Structures are given as structure tokens and as C-alpha cells.
Amino acid sequence: MTDILPSEFFTDPGPSPHAATTELRSRCPVHRINIPPGAEAYAVLGNKVVEEAFGDPRLSKQVENLPAQYRDKATASSLLVVGNLGFADPPKHSRLKKPISKAFLPGTVARLRPRIQDIVDDLIDAFPESGEIDLLSAFALPLPLIAICEYLGIPVEDRPLFQEWSYVLSQDPLQHAESELKAASEEFADYFTKLVAERRNDLRDDLLSELIRARDEEVFSERELLSTILLLIIAGHKTVANMVGNGTTLLLLHPEQLATLRTTPELIPSAIEEILRYEGSAAWASLRVAAQDMRLGGVDIPKGSFVHLSLSGAGHDPEVYDDPERFDITRSPNRHLSFGHGAHFCIGAPLARLQGEIAFSTLLRRLPRFELAVPPEEIAWIADSSLSRGLEALPVRLDGRLPR
Structure with a gap:
């Protein structure tokens, strides 16, 4: 393990990064990588080592454990990393998770089904009967x-x-322009400080009111409250958008799988798991730093190093998946790490799966025929400093639209 992977391996892997990852993983599951540029950092590419790392208490999620120069930059410019469960270790993680965990239980989320169905149908009603749209x-x-x-x-x-803030504030504070992050953080904080003050006088049966009650019971600080709202908007928005965009693209590029799904819609939950494995919404897990000297996948990792867990690499590991480059909506078993693992398993997974199920089943039911409106090689994947894996646009051609 001598070569240091370039920053682009993280920020701009292109349409098909899996072959390069496979070659690297076959040599060693852990490689040095230049992210953030100039830092001591490692990319973990093997499924079993990624899973092991998810549960390793020596890997910290807290910004306080970053080397000083990075810690100061992150806390100065990014509201996201300073105070929510996504960037916390126990016991802080448990404290920040408790007030919102009930809201994302499968039973609680299931009550949203009729409303999500209405949103999906309203959006499809606005499509033209036929012609081109950007499905994204x-x-x-x-x-x-x-x-x-x-x-x-x-x-x-x-x-x-929210869409604009979500795009800017999901970028890596150690790589993205500090001024842009700082401006967006301040705008977001101003907006929600006002909204929280108004809602305090009019508490309702919604998640924001629950968070305000937790703040008033001193579960959260004011900054933690704002950071948690930001996490819920970013995580609840960008990742699901990527799942729907990436999944539709995969189905259009694999017409035999799309045909199977049209005739057997009960396979949609299975198809969603395969989409998440094959081209998941996030290519990398969020911030981790070695809180002490450690060894991972046979590689020594010094204290203070960044450790990047490749969800994309884990999903294509031949040690775990038969023929991992085959997109197969009937794949079983299909246990993937796209929602994380252990204490940091994605709290919003039930809501994401529900939206995916309703989105795909309704698109396939109401759009009897649609296809890519550009050649496959023209589909552009976003290159940025965020963890996510998604498209710049998804131009499709519709031919007919059935009523809701």
C-alpha cells in the first residue's frame, strides 16, 4: 500500500467507479487517500472491513476529535457538523437521538403513506402527457x-x-469554500431561529414542535437544535432524491429488469435494496477520525487520521455478493451497508424505503412507457465534495400518462 489515491477518487468517480475500486480492493481493503487534500487519510473499500469499522469505538464521529486545524475550520464554517446525532459519539449520540427516534419508527412512518401517495400523484399529474422532462x-x-x-x-x-441550503451545506466543510458554507449556515440559522421562536408560541403535533419541546427541557442546546433540523432536511431530502434518480436510471439501463418489475410489482421492495447496493444514495459514510492509533484491514492508522468508509466499494465486494456487477432486482440475500450499520444506522431508513416504494410503484403504474432522452454516456454524475452519489439531471421521454 504505497500509492495515495487522488482526491478525484472521492469527489469525481464518474459514471462507473466500481472496476477501479475492485482492482484496488483486490490488492488491499484499505488505501491512503488525499481527502481532505494534504491530510493523513485512509479509504476503506472492503465490505467486511467497512462493517467492522462502523462498530469500532476507536473511530470517532465528533468534530472535537479532529486535528486542531481541521476542527477549527469545520466548526467555524459548518452548522451541520457541530451538534447532531450524525456527528456524535456515545453518550452524546444517545441524548441527541432520543427526541427524534420515535418519529422514524416503521409504524409511525407508515401513517404517512396516504400523504406521500398524494404528493407522488400530484407531481406526476404535472408531467406532460408525452414529451421530455427532467425526472430529477x-x-x-x-x-x-x-x-x-x-x-x-x-x-x-x-x-x-431549503433545496439550495441543503446542496451547499451537505458539502465537506474541509474541502468546500469556507465563505459559501458560512453564508449558507448563517442564512439557515437566521431563518430557523425565527421559525422556532414563532412555533414556540404555537406548538403543534409535528416534529419541529417535538424538537422545540426537547430544547426547552434542555435535551438540546440552541445550536444542537438548529444542527438537528439541518441534518433532517439534508438527510431526508438529498438521499431519497438520489435513490429515486439512480434507481430509475439503473432500471432504464437494464430494460429486462424494468420489464420484470412492471409485471411483478411486488418485487419493488427487493429492487430498492438492489438499487441501494448497486448505486446507493451515498458513496461514502460520514466523517470518522481515528481517536487513537489503530489497525484496520491489516493497515496501521495513526491517531488523528481521517477514515473514509466506502459504501459504494462495500456494495460491490465479490467476497460478499455473487457477481456484484450484475444488477439483479431479485438478488437474495442482499444485506448491504448503504444505510450504515450499528449505532449509526440511518434513523430515516423506514421513511426512505416507504418513499421509494410509493415512487417506483406509482411511476411504473402511471407511465406505461418512458425511456432515456439522451444516450447513456451523456448521463452526468455530480462531482462535488459531498458524500452523496447522484445525477445532475435525468432527461426522460414520456409516451402516455395514466390517471391517478
């Missing part, structure tokens, strides 16, 4: 943003603002 901006992006705004109990009409 017309459907995949607005669906989860409307759903999470309504669930939180925040004004859906301010959706464009």
Missing part, C-alpha cells in the same frame, strides 16, 4: 423535500431555499 427536478428532488418539510412542520413554500 420534476419528481425525484421535490418529492422527499415536500415530504420532510411537511413531516417536520416547516413551510413547504420555502422549498427552493
Whole structure:
């Protein structure tokens, strides 16, 4: 293990990064990587080592454990990393998780089904009967943003603002322009400080009111409250949008799988798991830093090193999956790590799966024929400093639309 992987391996892997990852993984499951540029950092590419790392208490999620120069930069410029369960170790993690965990239990989330179905149908009603649309901006992006705004109990009409903040604030604070992150963090904090003050005088039966009650019982600090709201908007929006966009693309690129799904819609939950394994919404797990000297996958990792867990690499590991480059919606078993593992398993997974199930079943039922409107090689994957894996746009051609 001598070569240091370039930053682009993380930020701009292109449409098909899996072959390069497979070659690297076959040599060693852990490699040095230049992210953030100039730092001591490691990329973990093997499924079993990624899973082991998820449960290793020596890997910290807290910004306080970063080397000083990075810690100061992150806390100065990014509201996201300073105070929510996604960037906390026990016991802080348990304290921050408790007030919201009930809201994301499968039973609680299931009650949202009729409303999510309405949102999906309303968006499809706005499609033309036939012709071209960008399925990302017309459907995949607005669906989860409307759903999470309504669930939180925040004004859906301010959706464009949230979408913009979500895009900027999901970038890595150690790589992205500090001024842009700082400006977006301040705008977000101003907006929600006002909204929280108003809602305090009008508490309701929504998630924002629950968070405010927790703040008033001193479970959260004010900054932790804002950081948690930000996490819920970003995680509840961008990842689901990617799942719908990436999944639709995979189905259009594998017409035999799409045909099977049309004739056997009960396979949709299985198809969603395969989409998440094959081209998941996040290519990498969120921030981890070695809180002490450690060894991972046979490689020594010094204290203070960044450790990046490749969810994309884990999902294509031939040690775990037969023929991992085959996209197969009937794959079973299909235990993937796309929602994380252990204490940091994604709290929003039930809501994401529910939205995916309703989105795909309704698209396939109401759009009898649709296809890519550009050659497959023209589909552009986003290159940025965030963890996510998604498309810039998804141009499709529709031919007919059935009523809701």
C-alpha cells in the first residue's frame, strides 16, 4: 500500500467507479487517500472491513476529535457538523437521538403513506402527457423535500431555499469554500431561529414542535437544535432524491429488469435494496477520525487520521455478493451497508424505503412507457465534495400518462 489515491477518487468517480475500486480492493481493503487534500487519510473499500469499522469505538464521529486545524475550520464554517446525532459519539449520540427516534419508527412512518401517495400523484399529474422532462427536478428532488418539510412542520413554500441550503451545506466543510458554507449556515440559522421562536408560541403535533419541546427541557442546546433540523432536511431530502434518480436510471439501463418489475410489482421492495447496493444514495459514510492509533484491514492508522468508509466499494465486494456487477432486482440475500450499520444506522431508513416504494410503484403504474432522452454516456454524475452519489439531471421521454 504505497500509492495515495487522488482526491478525484472521492469527489469525481464518474459514471462507473466500481472496476477501479475492485482492482484496488483486490490488492488491499484499505488505501491512503488525499481527502481532505494534504491530510493523513485512509479509504476503506472492503465490505467486511467497512462493517467492522462502523462498530469500532476507536473511530470517532465528533468534530472535537479532529486535528486542531481541521476542527477549527469545520466548526467555524459548518452548522451541520457541530451538534447532531450524525456527528456524535456515545453518550452524546444517545441524548441527541432520543427526541427524534420515535418519529422514524416503521409504524409511525407508515401513517404517512396516504400523504406521500398524494404528493407522488400530484407531481406526476404535472408531467406532460408525452414529451421530455427532467425526472430529477420534476419528481425525484421535490418529492422527499415536500415530504420532510411537511413531516417536520416547516413551510413547504420555502422549498427552493431549503433545496439550495441543503446542496451547499451537505458539502465537506474541509474541502468546500469556507465563505459559501458560512453564508449558507448563517442564512439557515437566521431563518430557523425565527421559525422556532414563532412555533414556540404555537406548538403543534409535528416534529419541529417535538424538537422545540426537547430544547426547552434542555435535551438540546440552541445550536444542537438548529444542527438537528439541518441534518433532517439534508438527510431526508438529498438521499431519497438520489435513490429515486439512480434507481430509475439503473432500471432504464437494464430494460429486462424494468420489464420484470412492471409485471411483478411486488418485487419493488427487493429492487430498492438492489438499487441501494448497486448505486446507493451515498458513496461514502460520514466523517470518522481515528481517536487513537489503530489497525484496520491489516493497515496501521495513526491517531488523528481521517477514515473514509466506502459504501459504494462495500456494495460491490465479490467476497460478499455473487457477481456484484450484475444488477439483479431479485438478488437474495442482499444485506448491504448503504444505510450504515450499528449505532449509526440511518434513523430515516423506514421513511426512505416507504418513499421509494410509493415512487417506483406509482411511476411504473402511471407511465406505461418512458425511456432515456439522451444516450447513456451523456448521463452526468455530480462531482462535488459531498458524500452523496447522484445525477445532475435525468432527461426522460414520456409516451402516455395514466390517471391517478
